[in-house]
Amino acid sequence: MKTAFGALLLACLTTTALADENPVGFQSSTLPDPHNGRALEMVVWYPSATSATPQLIGDNAVFVGASAVRNAPPTAGEHPLVVLSHGYRGNWGNQIWLASSLAQKGYIVAAINHPGSTTHDRSPQAAAQLWQRPVDLRRGIDAVTAQPEKFGRVANGRIAAVGHSLGGWTALEIAGARFDPERFAQDCKAHSQLASCTVYQQMNPASTAEAKAELAADWRDKRVTAVVTLDLGLSRGLTDESLAALPVPALVIAAGVPSKELPAELESADLAKRLPQVSSRYVEIKDASHFSFMSMCKPGAQEMLEEDVPGDGIICRDGDGGRARGVIQQQVASLITAFLAQPSAHKEGSL
DSSP states (O other), rough: OOHHHTTOOOOOOOOOOOSSOOEEEEEEEEOOOOOOOOOEEEEEEEEBOOOOOOEEEEEOBBBEEEEEEEEEOOSSSEEEEEEEOOOBBOOOOHHHHHHHHHHHHTOEEEEEEESSTEEEBBOOOHHTTTTHHHHHHHHHHHHHHTTTHHHHHHEEEEEEEETTTTTHHHHHHTTTTBOOOHHHHEEEEEEEEHHHHHHOOOOOOOSSSHHHHHSSSOOTTTTOOOOEESSSGGGGGGGGGHHTTSSEEEEEEOSSSEEEEGGGGGGHHHHHHHHHTTTTEEEEEOOOGGGSSSSOOOOOOOEEEEEEEEGGGGGGGOOOTOOOOHHHHHHHHHHHHHHHHHGOOOOTOOO
């Protein structure tokens, strides 16, 4: 169980198949980086007027996929953009359920694989460059906004960052939050049981003075006008000052199922108390676990995962006696779309 949470801010593969209310296009590409050699795998889900037959994306023996038409033409007009950040050792497929749902509602959704901390790329050197994660999201925004003919035109002042687990920390960083490595190191002495402390120590992102400076720097992208976190980690290292002055509205969603490694009261709820009350909202979903924000498992998947790696079956578990994961995810998707539809969540050139 500790192993599965140690892949905290973790993740696995894919997700829920939603009804085809509106056609959705899907494209994958690699964003080159001639300067730092940090090539990014990016996928984009977007509204399309195609009449072509969709196919399941990310569907496999364990996880449910979502349907879309590969390389479909985008619809005309402007669309809000959401950039998605996965958890530690996760991948772009972890929130397919959310990407598909948002695309059906008119959003362009870009999901990035963060080098070094993905399911199939666990380079310690790349993972240690934790500050590159918000830069990855910025590069995704650049790529989508520069190619309206491929994905559709992005509406001015309507770009949101959404992240799960370590991805929630990433989303806050690009929205203007600042991280204090010293604060976090001290806090982990008092809360060593937290999975975020374990993962942070594994990555060792503050190993040099230069790395500490990069980690504590300002990585805000002023194009981002709203932020959503899904049971995030590492929030205890974010400074009180930067959170109190966060320049964009924030929706903080927490898993309410009791957890020693990622308790809501020490992560999401603690974060929410430090955000501006007038522009932030906190929602704790009592029957959601940390993994409820990931792919919906197929029947028998929990047993299959448990047989492969004892303890990993937890990835398919939600709250005992609670709702099905698909129902929880429908609630989360509705919360996010309602939040992003508010005028305060899309003010161009906010603070």
